[in-house]
Structure formats: C-alpha cells, structure tokens
Amino acid sequence: MKIICKQEKLIKALNIVSKAVSPTSTLGITKGILIKTEGDMKISLSATDIQISITTAVDAIVNEKGGVVVSARLFTDLVRKLPAGDILITADEENIVVVKTEYSEYKLQGKVEEEFPRMESDESGRQLRIEKEEIRDLINGTAFAASTDESRGVITGVLFELKEDKLSLVALDGFRVAIKREKSEAYKGESVKAIIPARLVREISKVIADTEGENEALLDIGERRIKVFVEETLIRVNLLEGEYIKYNDVLPKENKIKLVVGRNELLGGVERAAMLRSEGKNPFVRFSVEEGMLTVSSRADEGRGHEKIKAQKTGEDLEIGFDARFLTDVLKAISDDEIQMQFNTSVSPCLISPVEGDRYEYLILPVRLSTVSV
Amino acid sequence: MKIICKQEKLIKALNIVSKAVSPTSTLGITKGILIKTEGDMKISLSATDIQISITTAVDAIVNEKGGVVVSARLFTDLVRKLPAGDILITADEENIVVVKTEYSEYKLQGKVEEEFPRMESDESGRQLRIEKEEIRDLINGTAFAASTDESRGVITGVLFELKEDKLSLVALDGFRVAIKREKSEAYKGESVKAIIPARLVREISKVIADTEGENEALLDIGERRIKVFVEETLIRVNLLEGEYIKYNDVLPKENKIKLVVGRNELLGGVERAAMLRSEGKNPFVRFSVEEGMLTVSSRADEGRGHEKIKAQKTGEDLEIGFDARFLTDVLKAISDDEIQMQFNTSVSPCLISPVEGDRYEYLILPVRLSTVSV
Numbered sequence: 001m002k003i004i005c006k007q008e009k010l011i012k013a014l015n016i017v018s019k020a021v022s023p024t025s026t027l028g029i030t031k032g033i034l035i036k037t038e039g040d041m042k043i044s045l046s047a048t049d050i051q052i053s054i055t056t057a058v059d060a061i062v063n064e065k066g067g068v069v070v071s072a073r074l075f076t077d078l079v080r081k082l083p084a085g086d087i088l089i090t091a092d093e094e095n096i097v098v099v100k101t102e103y104s105e106y107k108l109q110g111k112v113e114e115e116f117p118r119m120e121s122d123e124s125g126r127q128l129r130i131e132k133e134e135i136r137d138l139i140n141g142t143a144f145a146a147s148t149d150e151s152r153g154v155i156t157g158v159l160f161e162l163k164e165d166k167l168s169l170v171a172l173d174g175f176r177v178a179i180k181r182e183k184s185e186a187y188k189g190e191s192v193k194a195i196i197p198a199r200l201v202r203e204i205s206k207v208i209a210d211t212e213g214e215n216e217a218l219l220d221i222g223e224r225r226i227k228v229f230v231e232e233t234l235i236r237v238n239l240l241e242g243e244y245i246k247y248n249d250v251l252p253k254e255n256k257i258k259l260v261v262g263r264n265e266l267l268g269g270v271e272r273a274a275m276l277r278s279e280g281k282n283p284f285v286r287f288s289v290e291e292g293m294l295t296v297s298s299r300a301d302e303g304r305g306h307e308k309i310k311a312q313k314t315g316e317d318l319e320i321g322f323d324a325r326f327l328t329d330v331l332k333a334i335s336d337d338e339i340q341m342q343f344n345t346s347v348s349p350c351l352i353s354p355v356e357g358d359r360y361e362y363l364i365l366p367v368r369l370s371t372v373s374v
Numbered sequence: 375m376k377i378i379c380k381q382e383k384l385i386k387a388l389n390i391v392s393k394a395v396s397p398t399s400t401l402g403i404t405k406g407i408l409i410k411t412e413g414d415m416k417i418s419l420s421a422t423d424i425q426i427s428i429t430t431a432v433d434a435i436v437n438e439k440g441g442v443v444v445s446a447r448l449f450t451d452l453v454r455k456l457p458a459g460d461i462l463i464t465a466d467e468e469n470i471v472v473v474k475t476e477y478s479e480y481k482l483q484g485k486v487e488e489e490f491p492r493m494e495s496d497e498s499g500r501q502l503r504i505e506k507e508e509i510r511d512l513i514n515g516t517a518f519a520a521s522t523d524e525s526r527g528v529i530t531g532v533l534f535e536l537k538e539d540k541l542s543l544v545a546l547d548g549f550r551v552a553i554k555r556e557k558s559e560a561y562k563g564e565s566v567k568a569i570i571p572a573r574l575v576r577e578i579s580k581v582i583a584d585t586e587g588e589n590e591a592l593l594d595i596g597e598r599r600i601k602v603f604v605e606e607t608l609i610r611v612n613l614l615e616g617e618y619i620k621y622n623d624v625l626p627k628e629n630k631i632k633l634v635v636g637r638n639e640l641l642g643g644v645e646r647a648a649m650l651r652s653e654g655k656n657p658f659v660r661f662s663v664e665e666g667m668l669t670v671s672s673r674a675d676e677g678r679g680h681e682k683i684k685a686q687k688t689g690e691d692l693e694i695g696f697d698a699r700f701l702t703d704v705l706k707a708i709s710d711d712e713i714q715m716q717f718n719t720s721v722s723p724c725l726i727s728p729v730e731g732d733r734y735e736y737l738i739l740p741v742r743l744s745t746v747s748v
Contacts, residue, residue: 074650097677099679105681107678276452305478
C-alpha cells in the first residue's frame with residue numbers, strides 16, 4: 001500500500017472512526033484502525049468494537065493498492081501532532097507502516113488486513129432519509145433516559161419505531177420515559193421496530209455532528225443491525241434482541257392539573273435548589289403548584305431554599321416531590337421557551353411536554369414528599 | 375450584616391479567593407469563605423488553607439456592618455447559578471446567611487466570623503513593583519521545574535532572589551534547573567531571598583491573571599511570608615524555611631557545542647517522537663547533533679521514528695539522550711521563535727536558553743544513550 005493524503009482530512013476522518021474504538025476491549029485488533037485503498041482517489045478508514053463499526057472515506061492519491069491495520073491510539077496521536085500538509089503512508093508485506101512527512105518518518109508495526117473483524121454480510125432493511133438535525137434531535141431528546149444498568153436488557157437501549165408517517169424514539173429506565181416523534185409523509189411504508197444500545201445511539205449522534213456537507217442521513221433498519229449512511233461515512237450498530245416495554249400503557253389517560261412555565265427559569269431554579277442535598281442522598285426538590293406560581297424548594301443539612309417561578313395553572317393546587325436530576329436532564333434536552341407540566345396527584349407520574357403537540361413527551365415518577373421533607 | 379452586591383462582580387471575586395480553598399483540608403473552617411463589610415461601599419471576601427490566604431474586595435451597598443463565614447462550595451455554586459443582577463445577603467446573630475434575589479431565597483448555616491483563621495500580624499518586608507505580565511512570565515517559566523516530591527523540602531519551592539538590579543526565580547528537581555531573571559533599575563536596594571511553595575506560586579500566577587485593571591503588582595517579601603497586592607486583591611503565602619541549593623555551582627562554565635533551532639519545530643518533533651514509548655518507561659528521545667541538522671529519534675515496542683530539524687551548529691557532532699517530558703516542559707514555557715542548546719558531552723548537562731542574553735537558563739541532565747537504545 002502506498003498513499004498520499006492531507007493531514008487535515010485524515011485527522012477529521014480519524015476523529016469520526018475512533019468513536020468505534022474500544023479503549024477497554026481485550027481483543028487487540030479492535031484497538032486498531034483499518035486503512036484500505038478504495039480505487040485510485042480514496043482510502044477508507046474503519047474501526048469497530050464488534051457492537052459498532054464505523055467506516056469513512058478520505059481523499060487520497062493511491063499509488064499502490066492495499067490495506068493494513070494500525071494501532072488506533074498511536075496512529076491518531078501521531079497524525080494529530082503532525083503539521084498540516086501531505087502525509088505519505090506505506091505498508092509492506094511485513095505490515096510495517098511508514099508514516100512520512102517532509103521532516104518526520106515513523107515506522108509502526110501494523111497487522112494484516114485480514115485479521116480485522118468483519119460485520120456479517122449486510123442484508124438491507126427498511127430505509128428512510130432524515131435530516132441530520134432531526135435525527136440528532138430525536139436521539140438527544142431520548143437517549144439520556146435509557147437505563148445505564150447493563151443488567152437491564154432492552155431498557156439499556158433506545159427504541160426506534162417507524163409506524164405510518166411517524167418515527168418515534170423511546171427510552172426509559174423505570175423512573176421516567178422519554179418519547180420523541182417526528183412526522184413525515186416520506187416515512188410511510190412498512191412498519192419496523194429496532195432497539196439500539198443507548199451508548200451507541202449517542203455515538204451515532206456524535207458522528208453525524210462531525211460530518212460536513214450533506215444535510216441528510218440515510219437510516220437502514222434491518223433485522224439485526226441498523227446502518228446509518230451520512231456523507232462518506234457508514235455506521236453499523238448491532239441491535240439489542242428482545243421485546244421492548246409497552247410504553248404506551250404507562251402514559252396517563254387524563255391530567256387534572258396543567259402548568260405552563262418558562263423552561264429556562266425552571267431549569268435555573270431546579271439546579272439551584274438541587275445544590276442543597278444531604279450527603280449520600282439524591283437531590284430532591286419539592287414543587288408547590290399554586291395559582292400563578294410554582295415554588296421549588298429544597299432542604300438539606302447545610303440549609304434550605306426556595307425559588308418562585310411564574311406559571312399559568314389550571315386545576316387544583318398540588319404538592320409533589322422529584323429527584324432533581326430527572327428534571328434537569330429533560331429541561332436541558334429540549335429547546336422550547338415554555339413547557340407544559342401535567343399532574344394528577346402527588347403520587348402519580350408527571351408528564352412534561354411542549355405546550356403544543358405530541359412531538360415530545362417525558363413522563364417522570366414523583367418521589368414521596370416524606371422523602372423530600374421540606 | 376446586610377449587603378447588596380452584583381452577582382457578576384461577586385462571582386469574579388469568588389473565583390479569585392476560592393483558589394485558596396483547600397478541598398482536602400480537614401479543618402472545617404478552611405472550607406469556608408469569610409464575607410465581611412468594609413465601610414459603606416465594599417465587602418471583602420477571604421479564603422485560606424493556612425499556607426495561602428487570599429482576600430479581595432467587591433463593590434457593594436452595605437446596609438448593616440458585620441461578617442460571617444459561609445461554605446465555599448455551596449456559596450460559590452449558588453452564586454454561579456444565580457442570574458446576573460442584585461443579590462441581597464444578610465446574616466443574623468445565629469449566623470444564618472440569607473441569599474436573596476428577586477425569585478430565589480436560600481438560607482445557609484454560616485459560622486461566626488471569629489472562627490476564621492487569621493494570618494499572624496503582618497510585618498512588612500522588602501517591596502517591589504513589577505508588571506503583572508512580567509511576574510507571571512517569571513513564575514510560568516520556572517515553577518514547573520520544582521520537585522513535586524513533598525519530602526524534598528526546599529526544592530518543592532521556587533526561589534525568589536532579589537539582588538542588585540535583578541529579580542531571579544529558580545526552580546529545580548534534581549534532573550533540571552530553571553532560572554528566569556528580570557532586570558530593572560527600580561529593583562535596586564536591599565538583597566532578599568524567599569522560597570515559596572511551587573504549588574502556591576502557580577496559584578499566585580493564576581490570581582494575577584484573573585485580576586483586571588491595573589498593570590502592576592506589588593510584592594512584599596518578608597521573613598516568613600510573601601504578600602502580593604494586585605488591584606483590590608491581597609495574596610499572602612507562607613515561605614518555606616531552609617537554605618536553597620547553590621544552583622549557580624551547577625551551571626556549566628563552558629559549552630563546546632552550540633545549536634540554534636526553531637522552538638516550535640523542536641517541540642513538535644519531540645512531542646511526536648515521545649509518543650513512541652515502551653510500556654512502563656519514560657518517553658526517551660535521542661538527539662543526533664550534526665552539521666545543519668538535529669535528528670530527534672525514538673524507539674519502542676510499537677515502532678520507531680525520527681524527526682529532522684534544521685539547526686545551526688558550532689562545535690563537534692554529538693549523540694545525547696533526554697527524557698522528552700523535561701524538554702517539552704521548557705519548550706512550552708518559553709515563547710522565543712528560536713532557542714539555543716549548549717552541550718559539552720553526552721553525559722553532561724545541556725543548557726537551553728534564548729539565543730541572546732541570560733534572562734532564561736534551563737539546565738537539563740541527559741539520560742544514558744544505552745537507556746534510550748535507539
């Protein structure tokens with residue numbers, strides 16, 4: 001293999017594929033990046049930790065076809081520290097990789113291309129085009145709510161559900177449910193469901209953010225795998241097996257109390273109140289919902305405090321307690337100026353959503369007021 | 375106590391004094407910040423971990439004189455999260471501190487002012503005025519070379535030496551010596567020496583960087599304490615006791631080989647070469663000094679490499695090895711485009727300095743070439 005490419009293009013591509021490099025993997029080869037020539041004008045870079053693989057293309061002058069696996073850490077660090085400009089990369093039969101610029105020359109022990117793990121042959125599934133901003137929005141609005149307890153199976157994943165003209169993403173962890181939906185006539189067709197590990201969904205969002213140029217991504221949802229094509233990058237992620245929770249059953253049928261409140265004001269108030277937490281306890285806050293006013297209060301060994309936030313209320317007054325983290329998560333994930341909170345009683349779930357429409361729903365369980373003890 | 379001040383001014387002052395808050399201290403009160411009224415228009419904030427104390431002033435409307443100690447962490451976090459604008463702070467006889475804005479009200483349990491530790495009465499010492507940029511330059515060019523091994527006594531400190539028209543800062547750790555000097559007619563007067571813990575010298579540099587307005591700092595070097603006045607901030611640091619190493623004795627009297635080389639090129643080359651390090655070993659690099667060219671090379675299990683850097687040489691050719699970290703430290707700390715390296719043999723120290731003058735000298739011990747094994 002003998003190629004010449006620009007440092008500045010190579011480092012962008014390395015930043016993309018290295019999101020699939022597992023630093024903790026014990027499989028030596030998954031700490032590597034496969035460099036491979038693709039015709040006369042391009043090379044591809046690939047990395048995988050078996051569950052996720054990312055491949056991207058880089059413009060290059062290919063003088064000699066071939067492929068080789070290099071240490072991801074060493075190669076990325078080296079390229080990052082090289083000056084902008086041309087880099088000559090060669091690999092010989094012993095997989096010695098030479099990285100050469102005008103004044104630098106490094107010889108790294110590579111590995112044979114064939115050792116690099118391949119994903120099984122790729123059946124095609126249900127395809128849809130979606131704007132990059134939209135899919136990132138869907139992911140960033142839900143993935144944080146998935147369970148981080150690896151023993152919890154499907155709920156460590158994010159459900160992608162395509163049905164009629166709607167793509168829904170759902171994540172839950174037993175204390176909250178986040179649902180985000182996007183409608184488009186273009187989505188109509190075969191229904192499909194897929195559960196993608198939340199950790200890898202977040203990597204997909206990051207890779208999409210790193211790609212330039214095109215506005216759209218192509219999703220291909222298969223039986224065992226989701227593929228995301230964006231620009232010259234292909235991400236493949238293995239799906240979680242199993243049946244997802246019937247999340248629609250937990251959504252409240254009616255809501256007696258409605259509150260409309262400024263998102264930023266609420267976020268600031270909850271963040272400040274949450275600073276008062278007793279050692280070893282979660283940061284609990286108490287909501288007092290009254291006419292025209294929401295009071296957020298907290299108490300800990302160190303002191304106590306409250307925040308008054310203007311709000312429009314319909315329905316009864318209410319006292320209810322929450323784990324502040326579950327509130328700040330959602331208030332950071334949405335961008336609306338105002339949000340709607342809907343309640344029934346102090347022991348039933350609260351539904352947070354935009355003031356209009358059903359494009360986002362976030363259900364959160366309260367904590368007992370005796371726990372909050374304000 | 376009853377005061378009103380602006381959130382944006384208060385948070386700047388908190389950022390300054392919290393550099394003296396010891397997060398690991400077991401003395402409860404040193405995790406606190408003393409808030410005290412100073413006349414009708416100002417308050418002072420103070421923090422200390424006994425070795426260092428920082429006091430700064432904030433414009434305020436003082437409605438009722440007084441003072442109180444609050445939890446540094448909680449108070450700083452709270453003020454940081456409050457919106458810009460007026461904050462009303464009161465303290466009552468029980469030291470309950472109320473922090474109030476238009477919509478927020480927090481009550482924190484404070485402590486009585488008298489519990490806050492005082493530095494002993496402050497004798498005045500030798501004073502000198504110095505530009506903020508200059509004192510920061512002196513500190514940042516030397517403090518990194520001090521020993522981090524707390525058992526090493528005086529060499530965990532930075533020597534401040536004022537003699538004739540010269541202020542010198544010196545730090546060393548047994549492998550290297552960094553000396554930076556600043557000349558000014560205004561420095562003439564009584565000679566004085568002081569050893570300041572390197573950790574705290576760095577805090578002084580940071581605090582100076584955080585202050586706005588005035589261009590000068592006033593140093594007051596006493597028997598047991600250095601005081602730094604800058605703007606409305608006073609930093610007091612306890613000196614290390616003991617006699618500093620006679621560092622002038624280790625500076626080479628003559629240097630047979632001289633090399634002038636671009637600082638950035640050398641830094642880039644050494645950083646790249648240093649990435650090739652065998653596990654558990656320091657990142658060694660080998661210098662081959664030849665006519666017109668410096669070659670920096672390295673070798674590890676993963677590969678090997680070299681960098682060619684244009685250089686002007688006088689004297690013999692030379693092969694010499696270094697711990698790369700001791701080189702990158704100094705190459706990052708100075709700003710000259712070109713530097714001079716002076717050598718005698720492959721086992722004697724190398725002197726790094728600007729091409730002209732003696733305002734900076736950095737002496738570094740080589741490692742045996744057999745260790746480098748390139």
